[in-house]
Amino acid sequence: MTVYKLPPIYSSEITPRDLFHDRRRFMQLAAGASLTALLPQNAFAGEPLAGVTKSTDRLIDELTPLKDITSYNNFYEFGTGKEDPAKNAGSLKTRPWTITVEGEANKPKVFDIEELLKLAPLEERIYRLRCVEAWSMVIPWVGYSLAALLKQVEPTGNAKFVEFISLHDPEQMQGQKSPTLNWPYKEGLRIDEAMHPLTLLAVGLYGEVLPNQNGAPIRIVVPWKYGFKSAKSIVKIRLVEKMPMSSWMEANSNEYGFYSNVNPDVDHARWSQAKERRIGEFLKRPTLPFNGYSEQVASLYSGMDLTKNF
Ligand SMILES: Nc1nc2c(c(=O)[nH]1)N[C@H]1C(S)=C(S)[C@@H](COP(=O)(O)O)O[C@H]1N2
Ligand SMILES: [Mo]
Numbered sequence: 608m609t610v611y612k613l614p615p616i617y618s619s620e621i622t623p624r625d626l627f628h629d630r631r632r633f634m635q636l637a638a639g640a641s642l643t644a645l646l647p648q649n650a651f652a653g654e655p656l657a658g659v660t661k662s663t664d665r666l667i668d669e670l671t672p673l674k675d676i677t678s679y680n681n682f683y684e685f686g687t688g689k690e691d692p693a694k695n696a697g698s699l700k701t702r703p704w705t706i707t708v709e710g711e712a713n714k715p716k717v718f719d720i721e722e723l724l725k726l727a728p729l730e731e732r733i734y735r736l737r738c739v740e741a742w743s744m745v746i747p748w749v750g751y752s753l754a755a756l757l758k759q760v761e762p763t764g765n766a767k768f769v770e771f772i773s774l775h776d777p778e779q780m781q782g783q784k785s786p787t788l789n790w791p792y793k794e795g796l797r798i799d800e801a802m803h804p805l806t807l808l809a810v811g812l813y814g815e816v817l818p819n820q821n822g823a824p825i826r827i828v829v830p831w832k833y834g835f836k837s838a839k840s841i842v843k844i845r846l847v848e849k850m851p852m853s854s855w856m857e858a859n860s861n862e863y864g865f866y867s868n869v870n871p872d873v874d875h876a877r878w879s880q881a882k883e884r885r886i887g888e889f890l891k892r893p894t895l896p897f898n899g900y901s902e903q904v905a906s907l908y909s910g911m912d913l914t915k916n917f
Contacts, residue, residue: 651701652818656811659749662731668885670733671744673813675886680820681738682839683787684773684780691782696819698779699840704824708756710846711766716759720824724810726759727751731814732807734830736837737869737898741891743883748828749811754802756844762798766846769801770794771827771838788854794838795851795865796829797907805830805903831900833867864917868908869898873917 682692685699704720718726729749737743757769775791777783783790800806807828810817817823822839829836835855845851855863862876871881871894882891897904908916 651816652823654816655814656729656749656816659729659731659811659814662733662747664733668735668745670747671886676744676746676812677818677820679742679744679886681740681834682782682820682822684782684790684792684840685820686782687787692820695781696823698781699774699819699823700779701819701824704842706756706825706842706844708760708844708846710770711763711848712846713761713763714759718756718759723756723808723825727755729810732809732828734805734807734828735898736828736830736834737883737894738834739863739867739875739878739880741878741880741883741894742886743894744886747813748807748809749814749817750807750809750828752804753806753808753827754804756808757802757846760846762846765848766798768847768850769796769798770843770845770847770851771796771841772843772845773838774840774842789857790854791842792838792854793851794827794836794853794855796836797850798846799907800829800904803904803907805900831868831897831904833869835863836867866908866913866916868904868913868917869894870896870913870917872896873914 678693679689680692681689682696685692685695702720705717706720706723707715707717709715728751730751732748732750733745734748735743735745771794773792774780775783777790796806807830809822809826809828810824812818812821817826822837822841825841826839827837827841835853850865853863853865856865869880874880880894883894884891895901
C-alpha cells in the first residue's frame with residue numbers, strides 16, 4: 608500500500624478542529640486569567656508550535672478529528688479506560704523535563720525538553736495509528752525522526768537495541784498506584800527500526816503542543832507497529848546490546864511479542880488482526896500489512912518468520 612503524495616488539506620477536519628478551538632477560546636475569554644491559573648500544568652498543551660513544515664504526504668485516509676484523538680486514549684498511567692487519560696492526565700507536569708540518552712553511546716547526554724524542541728526542524732507527519740485492540744486513527748503528528756536524536760550521542764557498535772522508558776511518578780500518574788503493568792512503562796526497538804526515518808519523536812499533533820493524554824511532552828511513534836510500541840512521556844532512552852523486555856511482554860509474553868509489526872495474518876490471542884475499526888467510522892476496514900508502510904519497512908524483516916517473531 609502506497610502513501611499517496613497529494614496537497615496537504617484537512618478539508619474534512621476543519622469543522623471539528625475549529626469548533627474545538629472556538630469553544631476553548633470562548634471558555635478562556637469567559638473565565639479570563641483564572642482558567643489558566645487553575646490549570647498551570649496544562650499551560651503548554653494546545654499551544655501552537657512555531658516553524659512546523661507542513662506535510663506533503665496525504666494519506667487517502669481522512670484525518671481523525673482532534674477531539675477523538677484527545678478523548679479516546681490508551682495510557683495506563685492514567686487508568687485503563689479509554690476516557691481515563693483525558694480526565695486524569697491534567698496532573699502530569701511537563702516542565703521541567705529531561706530525556707537521558709545513555710548506554711552504548713560515545714556521547715551519552717541528558718537533553719532538556721527545550722533543547723529537544725530545537726534539535727531538528729519540526730515536521731508534520733500524517734501517520735495511521737493501529738492499536739492491537741483493532742481500532743485505528745489517522746493522526747497529524749509534529750516532530751522529527753528519532754534518528755536525529757540518536758545520532759547526537761553516537762551509538763557504539765554494541766548498540767543493537769533501543770529501550771524507551773516512560774516517567775514513573777505515582778503522585779502525578781495515579782494509575783501507577785495500581786500494578787496494572789510493571790512500572791515504569793518500557794518499550795523497545797531494534798536499532799535499525801529506531802534509526803528508520805519513519806520512526807518519530809513526537810512533540811505535537813494538529814500543529815500544537817502534544818496534549819498530556821497523548822504522551823506529553825515527548826513520545827515515540829512507530830507507525831508500522833501496534834500502538835503499544837509507541838511509548839508516551841519518555842524520560843530515558845537506553846542503547847543496549849540485548850533485546851530489552853517491554854512492560855507488555857512482562858505482563859503476557861504469549862500475547863505481546865517484541866516486534867509487534869501490524870500483521871493482518873497473525874492474530875492476537877484475544878483480537879483478530881484482520882480488520883480494524885477506524886475511530887469515527889461504522890464499518891470495519893481491512894488491516895494492511897505493516898499498517899500500510901510495507902514499501903518503506905518490509906525489507907527490515909526479510910528472511911524473518913513473522914509468525915514466530917510476532
Ligand atoms: N507510557 C505509555 N505509553 C503508551 C501506552 C501506555 O499505557 N503508557 N499505551 C500505548 C498504546 S496501547 C497505544 S494504542 C498508544 C495510544 O496512543 P494515543 O492515546 O496517543 O492514541 O499509546 C501507547 N503508548
Ligand atoms: Mo494499543
